[in-house]
Amino acid sequence: MSKRLEETVKAIKPLDKVMMEEVRKYQDTLTKPTGSLGRLEEISIQVAGITGKKTPDFGKKAVVVMAGDHGVVAEGVSAFPQVVTQQMVYNFANGGAAINVLARQAGAEVKVVDIGVAGDVEVPGVWVRKVKYGTNNFCQGPAMSKEEAIQALEVGIDVAEELIEDGFSILATGEMGIGNTTASSAIVSLLTGCTVEEAVGPGTGVDNEGIKRKINAIKRGIEVNKPDVNDALDVLMKVGGLEIAGITGLILGAAANRVPVVIDGFISTAAALVAKGLAPESVNYMIGSHCSAEPAHRRSLEILGIKPVLDLKMRLGEGTGAVLTFYLIESAVRIVKEMATFESAGVATKE
Known part of the structure; x- marks a missing residue:
């Protein structure tokens, strides 16, 4: 550390x-x-x-969309090509994604962070905090070095603190990264003790053969890297993602500053598991938003001790479930x- x-x-x-x-x-x-x-x-x-x-007073609300790519997409684990990550970052910046629509309705701002997109992003409004151009393929070795993982965690902490200093009083986690359900499933399997098969879902909508490829890729990654399940940082660096690390840092930064952080779906919950491993007290600062359609999400929330507020069968990510929950949190306070x-x-x- x-x-x-x-x-x-x-x-x-x-x-x-x-x-x-x-x-x-x-x-x-x-x-x-x-x-x-x-x-x-x-x-x-x-x-x-x-x-x-x-x-x-939750007058200023932000959803932070961490964007990063994954080397494991080379194993055929996603229904979409890797370039979609970069394209969606532009879509976020232009206000055209689902998270932009829901955030506008909730009176929240979308903050997009390029923490590890595989290509260069040159568009106003995107915070470029790139650690590297995507993770390595964890089937062949660690997804990132320990130094890179720590740097990505610190990016998340920095973003949280900058937003809080700017007057934002509640934060939500969001993400974009083709291949990130594979990395998240690996993290969930290792940190919850469930089998890889139990941790893997359809993600972007892969078919049964795609699910088999995800399972095989994760098993190979675990065999090659041998992550220490008692060391959340080791798990993160070996089979995780840059945007997952960024979300983890965001959670820790919010908790350190006594600011509520609303946890979105499966990928954000994988980051929450890492945050708990690094700082158990951080869980108390998390508010669960929804239970996604990914099979292992509910189990992960239960292990965290977080009860989701919504169950809308969503599996988009981006922070969409978290932003919807802003309404309920504000209602509770009112x-x-x-x-x-x-x-x-x-x-x-x-x-």
């Missing part, structure tokens, strides 16, 4: 239990049966613990801020 990474991990503190208890008790004074707003009440309590504030108490409304409490 680098000094920067160590300092970030050490800065992640437990949630504010006093504020959580204050909001929990206050929820019971509002004009509703105790616990009747379910997950909204849980979210408001968690957010209070994260921020140390009873009703934090309930505490705006709803009348039994006393203020003159409503009788139960006997």
Whole structure:
């Protein structure tokens, strides 16, 4: 671990239990049966613990789309060619992707980071923080060096801190990278203990033969690299991705600054598993958005102890599920801020 990474991990503190208890008790004074707003009440309590504030203001919201390519696409693991990563970065920058549409509706900004796209990206609005031009094919050796993995983690930390300094008070994880469900499945298999077969899904929509290629590629990658399942950084560098490392760093950076980070789908959850391995306390700063159609996503969330708010059978990525969840988080906070108490409304409490 680098000094920067160590300092970030050490800065992640437990949630504010006093504020959580204050909001929990206050929820019971509002004009509703105790616990009747379910997950909204849980979210408001968690957010209070994260921020140390009873009703934090989420005026500036950002979804960070980390973009990077994967050498393992050479093994035929994706239904789309690698160049699509670069093309989609341009689409994000031009506002034409699904995440742009949903972010506009949610009043959130899309921040696109080129952390490892295989080609040069020259377009206004994209943060070029390239560590390298895509990972290596992990079937032939580590996806990246330890130094590259740490650099990518630090990019994520830097992005989180820059956004927070600019006034963004809630962040969401997003990604783009052809081949990244293969890397994520490898990470999930290693860090959750499930079999490779259980961890692999259709990703971009590969057929049964494509799924077999993904399984075989991951098994070969694990055999060649022998990742240490007790060392999340070792797993990340050997079978992970640059954008996955960037998301991991973003999570750690948000947690170190007591800012909620909304976790998107399968790829983001693989990054969350790495973040937990590096800094167990970081999990408490994560808010799960949705459970994707990827088979191992639910298992990964369960191991993290994160309950998804939505189940829309989505598997697009980009941060789409996370941005949809912004509405619910803001609703949870507004309930505490705006709803009348039994006393203020003159409503009788139960006997």
